[in-house]
Amino acid sequence: MLNAGDKVPSVTIKQATAEGPKDVDPAALFAGKKVVMFSLPGAFTPTCSNQHLPGYVARLDEIKARGVDLVACLSVNDGWVMKAWAEAHGALGKIVMLADGNAEFSKALGIEVDLTKALMGERCRRGLITFEDGVIKTVAMEAPGKLEVSSADACMTSFA
8 A cells, every 4th residue: 555655646547527537647636736535435335425425525615725625536436427426416526536447546556445245346445545746645544344534524634
């Protein structure tokens, strides 16, 4: 797993936009910015849909008031699913929805998890990573089944 001080890996994934999925390289997207990125196992799953994403939507203005330029959500889903999920939660155009369909970015970060026993395939772990100008500042990954260190509430202390 990458740690504080490491650079954002350069890979091409998809960003969900109003027009549909578009290619994006997180290394280029995060360059020159303070970024909060929360990662989660899957769109439309219970904890992700009931708590994780809605928490960030609700506290987005407070997070940005702390000097954060961009809030991103990373999941191993396709761009169309991420778009539909963002629309369902009022996040489209507010939170950058990163669709890591093949888990390439998740693997490059070292946060992939094998959930094949749960019939979900390869996914990314739930967590919170902060970046400044393309460099990782903090990494907080959740224990399985938990939402403690990566919630929007926990994020409020990341850029105090």
